[in-house]
Amino acid sequence: MLSLEVTSNRFLTSDVVQMELTSEQDLGRGSVGKFIHIDVGRTLRRPISICEVDGHSLTIVYRIEGTGTAWLSERQSGEVLNALGPLGSGYPIMKSGKALLVGGGIGIPPLLQTAKELASNGVQVTTILGFRSEPFLVEEFATYSDVHVVTEDGSHGTKGFVTDVMDAFTYDTFYSCGPRAMLQAVKQRATSPGYLSLEERMGCGVGACLACVCDKADGTYAKVCTDGPVFESEEVVL
Amino acid sequence: MLSLEVTSNRFLTSDVVQMELTSEQDLGRGSVGKFIHIDVGRTLRRPISICEVDGHSLTIVYRIEGTGTAWLSERQSGEVLNALGPLGSGYPIMKSGKALLVGGGIGIPPLLQTAKELASNGVQVTTILGFRSEPFLVEEFATYSDVHVVTEDGSHGTKGFVTDVMDAFTYDTFYSCGPRAMLQAVKQRATSPGYLSLEERMGCGVGACLACVCDKADGTYAKVCTDGPVFESEEVVL
Amino acid sequence: MTNMHVSLPGLELKNPIMPASGCFGFGREYAQFYDLSKLGAIMVKAVTPEMRRGNATPRVAETESGMLNAIGLQNPGLEAVMEHELPFLADYDVPIIANVAGKTPEDYVEVAAKISQAPNVHALELNVSCPNVKEGGIQFGSDQEQLAMLTRAVKEVSEVPVYVKLSPNVTDIVGMAQAAEHAGADGLTMINTLIGMQLDRRTGKPLLANGRGGLSGPAIKPVAIRMVYDVSQAVSIPVIGMGGVSTAEDALDFMYAGASAVAVGTANFTNPMACMDIIHGLETFIHTENIDIGDIVGRSYRACETLSSR
Amino acid sequence: MTNMHVSLPGLELKNPIMPASGCFGFGREYAQFYDLSKLGAIMVKAVTPEMRRGNATPRVAETESGMLNAIGLQNPGLEAVMEHELPFLADYDVPIIANVAGKTPEDYVEVAAKISQAPNVHALELNVSCPNVKEGGIQFGSDQEQLAMLTRAVKEVSEVPVYVKLSPNVTDIVGMAQAAEHAGADGLTMINTLIGMQLDRRTGKPLLANGRGGLSGPAIKPVAIRMVYDVSQAVSIPVIGMGGVSTAEDALDFMYAGASAVAVGTANFTNPMACMDIIHGLETFIHTENIDIGDIVGRSYRACETLSSR
Numbered sequence A, B: 001m002l003s004l005e006v007t008s009n010r011f012l013t014s015d016v017v018q019m020e021l022t023s024e025q026d027l028g029r030g031s032v033g034k035f036i037h038i039d040v041g042r043t044l045r046r047p048i049s050i051c052e053v054d055g056h057s058l059t060i061v062y063r064i065e066g067t068g069t070a071w072l073s074e075r076q077s078g079e080v081l082n083a084l085g086p087l088g089s090g091y092p093i094m095k096s097g098k099a100l101l102v103g104g105g106i107g108i109p110p111l112l113q114t115a116k117e118l119a120s121n122g123v124q125v126t127t128i129l130g131f132r133s134e135p136f137l138v139e140e141f142a143t144y145s146d147v148h149v150v151t152e153d154g155s156h157g158t159k160g161f162v163t164d165v166m167d168a169f170t171y172d173t174f175y176s177c178g179p180r181a182m183l184q185a186v187k188q189r190a191t192s193p194g195y196l197s198l199e200e201r202m203g204c205g206v207g208a209c210l211a212c213v214c215d216k217a218d219g220t221y222a223k224v225c226t227d228g229p230v231f232e233s234e235e236v237v238l
Numbered sequence C, D: 001m002t003n004m005h006v007s008l009p010g011l012e013l014k015n016p017i018m019p020a021s022g023c024f025g026f027g028r029e030y031a032q033f034y035d036l037s038k039l040g041a042i043m044v045k046a047v048t049p050e051m052r053r054g055n056a057t058p059r060v061a062e063t064e065s066g067m068l069n070a071i072g073l074q075n076p077g078l079e080a081v082m083e084h085e086l087p088f089l090a091d092y093d094v095p096i097i098a099n100v101a102g103k104t105p106e107d108y109v110e111v112a113a114k115i116s117q118a119p120n121v122h123a124l125e126l127n128v129s130c131p132n133v134k135e136g137g138i139q140f141g142s143d144q145e146q147l148a149m150l151t152r153a154v155k156e157v158s159e160v161p162v163y164v165k166l167s168p169n170v171t172d173i174v175g176m177a178q179a180a181e182h183a184g185a186d187g188l189t190m191i192n193t194l195i196g197m198q199l200d201r202r203t204g205k206p207l208l209a210n211g212r213g214g215l216s217g218p219a220i221k222p223v224a225i226r227m228v229y230d231v232s233q234a235v236s237i238p239v240i241g242m243g244g245v246s247t248a249e250d251a252l253d254f255m256y257a258g259a260s261a262v263a264v265g266t267a268n269f270t271n272p273m274a275c276m277d278i279i280h281g282l283e284t285f286i287h288t289e290n291i292d293i294g295d296i297v298g299r300s301y302r303a304c305e306t307l308s309s310r
């Protein structure tokens, strides 16, 4: 179990919040695409992806959806959170070549550490970020990659969906995270296999309760919390 | 409904806490023996007696018993509590003569405003305060009355129960608040009729749910939250 | 003005919100907090033929997200209610639903016959589900034949429509609902409390003097929602839903699940303005969505074209 | 060392605490958090003859002080459990209680006959109360005759004592318990989940893909306590209590109410160390009070001389 001290908690948009945390434990840098399961004082913990991680510092970015995330947004610096993690299995990081990152809405945060690790391996990274309207984390992605912003309402970047701009790029593999409908469209549009990060409602978060299963292409099933959240795009049925 | 801002919250003993509050509304000085019904973020509100009140300022003194009072003890200055009240019917204040106040444990706080009001009417006030071990509010009572401390373990004042020292005093009426067994003993021992303040588990606190009834001597029943908590000693069956 | 009007047998409601029986006395106390005429209706405390003293105290205990009560149907008796309580409520423009209880069918019939004649009593609610009394109450609410017999007997004498209040402490809630419907009930109200118990940590003994009590509040809402969902699809009489409602969203959930109107119990204790806050919340919703309140009833199991899936 | 030992049919427990079925898989996952040998026992996930895929997702929802689940008895099937899961658990010094489920009595008999032969399976728990599957499960748990029939059939083939897991969704829990006892059950485990439902605020439709789900967690504790209290006084076989236990105090409440041992379900999700924390809390209590753990069982309804009313 992790004890995480809040060091900052600030709004990136009207409902997206970035929280910086310090861990007693050294988390290394390897938790790309994994998540932490946070105690928010209710029956069930809340799964939130790791956005950035480096040794003792950790960043998460979350959208206020309901009671748990609202509670998170009210935490003050100095308060200590209890979390499980890093949990799950994350994105494998290529050693060379070209990568396309495709993130939608609150699926964007886990791709930041991915971009960072890929860039540090010398991989050439292109990022497509899709928002309903208000963008966030764009500058951070620009540090490691060539960024293309797409908004549904056209208020920033290209108007439309992430898949509308995907064809403009070439890549050896892709990394994607976002709403299920987006993942389906991305998988279909992609010119290569890649990695998808899935969301599912969770109980335990550690593989014991079978709340979070998804179907695999081979007819068996997988648990999003331990076998995922990241899967090879051909491995799962969306 | 009252909005009460916490101005201080400090421990008087290891588990008795004094909270000072500021009310937007002028509460006057007349709420002697009444209570407020405080929202502690749970299903039921918690009834706590008014210890002192003067216009916009209010003091309560409570013992940490469970979740609600523990929550209260964690409130910081500046936080705002939601309460109903002042509720109930309190102690009628004599205009002259001699009064005996007998308080036990957490029944002591509501007698402080009583002592103050009696003293300001020129009534001669004697107070017997009974504690298990650690006394509190003794100096405050000493401002308005002649105080006698009794502790069960003999660590302060006389060793024993409040009733052990009652016979030493003469009085026209008495005012008592404390555990039911103490009230029974006080009523029996007293040389005059007087007033008793009762405790009962409450639902609504305003007389609607009938959670808090007690038997009256005339065979009917009364509601502690509205007909009480203060009753004439001959009026109720303990 | 948004239209929140709901028509039910015997009841023309300004809005679908009403305090639940036993949580609002006979209205006097909450009249200090707001104008009772703003309520859709009032479900008053259970009335028995004779005055009842109820159970010994403690009568309430708090549980996680809920509470237990074992009041034991304390009430001043039919005559006092008719003479003192109902006339007080007649000063307000609000229909009263009288909660009828008793030990025997004759008790129910006696109360129903008389109280249904009070000018402001527009419906009866048969309390066949009180878990806190030794005789009467729950046995009528857990046996289909006894429930049907009692419903028929009361229907025969009542001057106003009769709603049967269902107990959740049964294996087959749909069967109970259908038994009531076939026996002539004009509507159903549900759910009453679940039977529960809390122990005193110090003594290990039951905390309530009565031992068992009725569990209410947000804790029971999922149980209530599923019962309203199942029952409302299985009968053709209206359902007034309740169990853990404390916000407008909760009230909407009950209407989506198939309730035509919604009662608020325990939440009155947490927040005496609960009914008003819920009515205002519903008004805002109805206004924003620009729909009729009736359109959303049963949305959980039928298409609801006027409403966007926001 | 304080003595927390509890003897029950088939089970010699180091302490009375065990994870509840379905909330702990087959132990693998929680083995990362602590040594499974410290547990009193482990109730493993329901096993059916064939592999089961369970229900569509979402399968869980949070409620006030509780949660709903509709996993639908997903499990790898009898053979895989015998080959892969039970041997893993054999590395720990902890008795296993196998949770047996099926669609037909034949299913139960098949699983019981085989799984009761596994060396570390010391007792069976008949899951006749799963609210989340279309066939089997709850019908056996809501009808006294079917329950008795099934219990007898399983008793005939089982090599180890058989505990029957009671559903709280019945009118007469004591009747169900007595039916199981008369049919030869060696013990009872209770309670399984209450049937509940939550709606999705945006669509108005049930949030769980299965519609209904089973309500567990602190919200249901008062219901569980009263059922354990009533049942434990009406039967002479032991009861393993559960429903909303998350602290040592909760576990004590169940023992006071008449449970000989206590299972912990939902609390494992909130706090993976829940079972350990509860065991340590109990140890402290037993040590401070200087009593035998067995002395407090039933304290709510019988004198308990060794214990002070603190």
Ligand SMILES: Cc1cc2nc3c(=O)[nH]c(=O)nc-3n(C[C@H](O)[C@H](O)[C@H](O)COP(=O)(O)OP(=O)(O)OC[C@H]3O[C@@H](n4cnc5c(N)ncnc54)[C@H](O)[C@@H]3O)c2cc1C
Pocket (backbone or CB within 6 Å): A035, A044, A045, A046, A047, A048, A049, A050, A060, A061, A062, A063, A064, A065, A066, A067, A068, A069, A070, A106, A109, A110, A198, A199, A200, A201, A202, A229, D061, D062
């Ligand atoms: C592996 C994983 C990683 C995630 N990473 C992020 C992230 O980095 N940033 C972010 O903003 N969100 C993320 N989410 C979604 C996030 O978990 C939910 O938004 C959050 O749980 C909502 O909780 P709440 O209390 O605010 O909402 P409520 O609606 O009050 O929650 C009620 C219950 O539903 C569950 N729930 C509600 N929505 C979701 C959802 N979309 N996915 C899973 N469970 C849900 C909650 O966990 C809780 O149990 C992630 C989800 C998963 C599964």
Ligand SMILES: Cc1cc2nc3c(=O)[nH]c(=O)nc-3n(C[C@H](O)[C@H](O)[C@H](O)COP(=O)(O)OP(=O)(O)OC[C@H]3O[C@@H](n4cnc5c(N)ncnc54)[C@H](O)[C@@H]3O)c2cc1C
Pocket (backbone or CB within 6 Å): B035, B044, B045, B046, B047, B048, B049, B050, B060, B061, B062, B063, B064, B065, B066, B067, B068, B069, B070, B106, B109, B110, B198, B199, B200, B201, B202, B229, C061, C062
């Ligand atoms: C009219 C009145 C005046 C009171 N004045 C004071 C005061 O000035 N100072 C003080 O310390 N205490 C006072 N009490 C007692 C106080 O209300 C309880 O100690 C408090 O409610 C305990 O709450 P809890 O959440 O800490 O305990 P918990 O045990 O967690 O409470 C659980 C439930 O039981 C109720 N409860 C528990 N103990 C009591 C009790 N003794 N009386 C009534 N309800 C109880 C709680 O209100 C709550 O509903 C008064 C009680 C009454 C009825």
Ligand SMILES: Cc1cc2nc3c(=O)[nH]c(=O)nc-3n(C[C@H](O)[C@H](O)[C@H](O)COP(=O)(O)O)c2cc1C
Pocket (backbone or CB within 6 Å): B203, B209, C020, C021, C022, C023, C045, C046, C069, C071, C073, C099, C127, C130, C165, C191, C192, C193, C215, C216, C217, C218, C220, C242, C243, C244, C245, C263, C264, C265, C266, C267
């Ligand atoms: C203190 C209290 C008293 C109650 N008295 C009655 C009653 O007299 N008659 C009745 O039919 N229901 C009675 N009920 C049940 C409520 O009307 C309601 O059905 C139940 O509490 C569920 O709603 P809630 O969760 O909103 O409280 C009572 C409930 C409480 C909490």
Ligand SMILES: Cc1cc2nc3c(=O)[nH]c(=O)nc-3n(C[C@H](O)[C@H](O)[C@H](O)COP(=O)(O)O)c2cc1C
Pocket (backbone or CB within 6 Å): A203, A209, D020, D021, D022, D023, D045, D046, D069, D071, D073, D099, D127, D130, D165, D191, D192, D193, D215, D216, D217, D218, D220, D242, D243, D244, D245, D263, D264, D265, D266, D267
């Ligand atoms: C996710 C989940 C899965 C469950 N699966 C099973 C099961 O397979 N077999 C069974 O008998 N009970 C099952 N249960 C019920 C629990 O064993 C337990 O009876 C119930 O949850 C009440 O305890 P709790 O409140 O401590 O969770 C399950 C409960 C949950 C929450």
Ligand code: FES
Pocket (backbone or CB within 6 Å): A201, A202, A203, A204, A205, A206, A207, A208, A209, A210, A211, A212, A213, A223, A224, A225, A226
């Ligand atoms: S959340 Fe429990 S198995 Fe994935």
Ligand code: FES
Pocket (backbone or CB within 6 Å): B201, B202, B203, B204, B205, B206, B207, B208, B209, B210, B211, B212, B213, B223, B224, B225, B226
């Ligand atoms: S607490 Fe409701 S009547 Fe007194």
